[in-house]
Amino acid sequence: MMNVVEAALPEMLLKEPPVAQRLADSKLVHIQPAALSVHRLGVSYAGRPVLKDVSIDIAAGHITALIGPSGCGKTTFLSCLNRMIDLVPGSRVTGQVRLHGVNVYDDAVVPLMLRRRVGMVFQKPNPFPLSIRKNLQMPLRELGIRSKGELEARVEKVLQDVGLWKEVCDQLDKSALALSGGQQQRLCIARTLALEPSTVLLDEPCSALDPISSGAVEDLIAQLRGDYTVVVVTHNLAQARRIADEVALFWVQESCGALVEFGPTQKVFTQPEHRLTCEYICGMRG
Numbered sequence: 001m002m003n004v005v006e007a008a009l010p011e012m013l014l015k016e017p018p019v020a021q022r023l024a025d026s027k028l029v030h031i032q033p034a035a036l037s038v039h040r041l042g043v044s045y046a047g048r049p050v051l052k053d054v055s056i057d058i059a060a061g062h063i064t065a066l067i068g069p070s071g072c073g074k075t076t077f078l079s080c081l082n083r084m085i086d087l088v089p090g091s092r093v094t095g096q097v098r099l100h101g102v103n104v105y106d107d108a109v110v111p112l113m114l115r116r117r118v119g120m121v122f123q124k125p126n127p128f129p130l131s132i133r134k135n136l137q138m139p140l141r142e143l144g145i146r147s148k149g150e151l152e153a154r155v156e157k158v159l160q161d162v163g164l165w166k167e168v169c170d171q172l173d174k175s176a177l178a179l180s181g182g183q184q185q186r187l188c189i190a191r192t193l194a195l196e197p198s199t200v201l202l203d204e205p206c207s208a209l210d211p212i213s214s215g216a217v218e219d220l221i222a223q224l225r226g227d228y229t230v231v232v233v234t235h236n237l238a239q240a241r242r243i244a245d246e247v248a249l250f251w252v253q254e255s256c257g258a259l260v261e262f263g264p265t266q267k268v269f270t271q272p273e274h275r276l277t278c279e280y281i282c283g284m285r286g
């Protein structure tokens with residue numbers, strides 16, 4: 001289901017209306033069932049290939065988990081989806097990533113605009129060293145919201161959305177760094193959601209947290225289903241099984257990361273097609 005923001009997405013990603021018009025005219029912009037369509041993606045760092053020939057369709061509104069042993073290219077894959085990879089010196093990307101039909105590597109796409117639509121949350125919570133309120137007002141101001149009343153209402157809304165409002169409503173002017181790790185991570189997710197993304201990328205969002213905080217963040221991720229397209233890297237297979245609609249297993253093959261298996265979670269965990277998947281989920285490999 002497309003919301004208004006997604007419907008306007010291609011234009012918002014592009015620098016100039018004439019380019020958007022040209023793409024629309026050439027029928028390159030059209031709605032696809034997949035939110036993200038990755039075709040023959042390859043990545044190298046300083047000439048060393050680390051990911052090869054990955055093709056995958058990520059369904060809109062679903063949660064897709066990326067699993068696999070350390071170094072198989074999960075983070076690299078994730079960072080191609082919103083072009084965070086552009087920030088790594090010496091990185092080179094080949095192939096295509098299409099977001100609702102738009103090639104995100106098109107020259108006309110503005111990476112900063114893309115990253116608003118495709119937000120990212122990292123392993124270690126990274127709130128700004130500012131108050132809780134300011135952490136959220138900053139992205140809201142980026143959206144052009146200036147009215148004090150609207151800013152207050154939006155701050156409350158995103159905190160409600162991540163289940164933090166009751167915990168922090170009487171301490172909004174306290175430093176975000178004084179929150180627990182789990183609260184900081186939920187605040188970082190709130191900060192990402194404040195920019196009204198269509199897609200949220202999460203790179204091992206629970207692995208730096210204690211079990212209780214991890215559970216709270218996991219519950220929050222599960223609640224994003226339907227409203228956002230979510231791609232999450234996790235080493236926690238039980239977590240992938242609990243929250244993901246689809247699972248992608250990556251592996252290092254011939255010294256380079258590759259996609260081994262991709263499919264519905266239930267199928268990957270109970271009837272895997274590949275021996276490596278079977279061995280990995282049974283704990284015999286990886």
Ligand SMILES: Nc1ncnc2c1ncn2[C@@H]1O[C@H](COP(=O)(O)OP(=O)(O)OP(=O)(O)O)[C@@H](O)[C@H]1O
Nearest residue numbers: 045050068069070071072073074075076077088257
């Ligand atoms: N900035 C970089 N410069 C050079 N090589 C890199 C860089 N980032 C990652 N790599 C290499 O690319 C390969 C894939 O790394 P990546 O972090 O994507 O794997 P991963 O599956 O996410 O690993 P982990 O589960 O340990 O986080 C590894 O061999 C890694 O050493």
